[in-house]
Amino acid sequence: MKKATLGDLQESLADKSGFKQLADYKNFCSAYLALVEAERYTRIVSPSHEHYVFYQYGKTNRNKITRPLNTQLFFESGDELTVAFDRFIQFLGDLKKHKQAVTDSKGRKQYLESNEINRVIYTVQQSVGCVGDSFENANQSRKRIGQIFESLVKLVIKEIGVTCEPRVINLPIPGYPGREMSYELDLVFSRNKAIIASETKHIHTSEVVGSVKTTSKDRIDKIFLDKFLLTKLLGREIAVIAIFLHDVQRAKRGESIFGINSTFKTNHFLGYTVALNKLDGVYYVDPRPEMLTNKLLCEQIRDFQSFLVRDLWVLAKDD
Numbered sequence: 001m002k003k004a005t006l007g008d009l010q011e012s013l014a015d016k017s018g019f020k021q022l023a024d025y026k027n028f029c030s031a032y033l034a035l036v037e038a039e040r041y042t043r044i045v046s047p048s049h050e051h052y053v054f055y056q057y058g059k060t061n062r063n064k065i066t067r068p069l070n071t072q073l074f075f076e077s078g079d080e081l082t083v084a085f086d087r088f089i090q091f092l093g094d095l096k097k098h099k100q101a102v103t104d105s106k107g108r109k110q111y112l113e114s115n116e117i118n119r120v121i122y123t124v125q126q127s128v129g130c131v132g133d134s135f136e137n138a139n140q141s142r143k144r145i146g147q148i149f150e151s152l153v154k155l156v157i158k159e160i161g162v163t164c165e166p167r168v169i170n171l172p173i174p175g176y177p178g179r180e181m182s183y184e185l186d187l188v189f190s191r192n193k194a195i196i197a198s199e200t201k202h203i204h205t206s207e208v209v210g211s212v213k214t215t216s217k218d219r220i221d222k223i224f225l226d227k228f229l230l231t232k233l234l235g236r237e238i239a240v241i242a243i244f245l246h247d248v249q250r251a252k253r254g255e256s257i258f259g260i261n262s263t264f265k266t267n268h269f270l271g272y273t274v275a276l277n278k279l280d281g282v283y284y285v286d287p288r289p290e291m292l293t294n295k296l297l298c299e300q301i302r303d304f305q306s307f308l309v310r311d312l313w314v315l316a317k318d319d
Helices: 006-014 022-039 078-104 106-113 116-132 139-159 220-234 266-275 289-293 304-315
Strands: 042-045 052-056 163-172 180-190 208-213 240-244 248-253 256-262 281-284 301-303
Touching: 006 022, 006 116, 006 139, 022 078, 022 116, 022 139, 078 106, 078 116, 078 139, 078 304, 116 139, 116 304, 139 163, 139 180, 139 208, 139 304, 163 220, 180 220, 208 220, 220 240, 220 266, 240 304, 281 304, 301 304
Parallel strands: 208 240, 240 281, 281 301
Antiparallel strands: 042 052, 163 180, 180 208, 248 256
């Protein structure tokens, strides 16, 4: 079988009809990892954070450099990714059957301790991001990369038997009869299999709104505002969560251009929590270290695996 070229993967990324099922993500990621191995792209270790690496493409692709990759999460071996992805799909089947009780299964405790759920999601999405980084203009692919991550999260949630779709709603503006405010929601999910009828336009009491972004940079305030406005305009509490891939970017440190910077703004996050409202959950596939150690942050922020295995079932009530 002919190995995919970087050009092939660029076309696959840009194809709006692609990434319709989880197998598409596995195939794309496997092809990318095989390409990295075959082409022997330069692997650069960050001098400031040794568990972050970059790949540098060749002259044909203008020596472009990928985003930083956390090797504690990223599978650099295609064979390892294949085995882990298949194991992940099997686990989703168990999760669909047993729901949050799956954590009590002796056969699954070791799997959950391995952090493999986060690793699989991280690797397949970052392979998409790395291909996007190879485009001549990064803006060519930025929006598409975000759309693909939204689709990935949606497909995973649907795989465990939870209804999940994006939605556009029209919010009535109190005091202004006939005036409505259009709102586009990344995801709305529910366990009762009854996503509210489109003609109703709003959000059912059993539904949870999810905002899915690759990073919180320049976006976190919008999510807090979403919860505030939805709750205010609909006249009742609306559950809103945020799911992020990571919050790091490449940065210049001294003479090196391969440093790592956090894009998470702790004080902004806490300020919005106080001034507006708490979100009902914030989840990272690759949480920053301070999110796990800072008492104020770890009360609200968890990893994606925690959402999938535990919090989702509590948030989305089964009416």
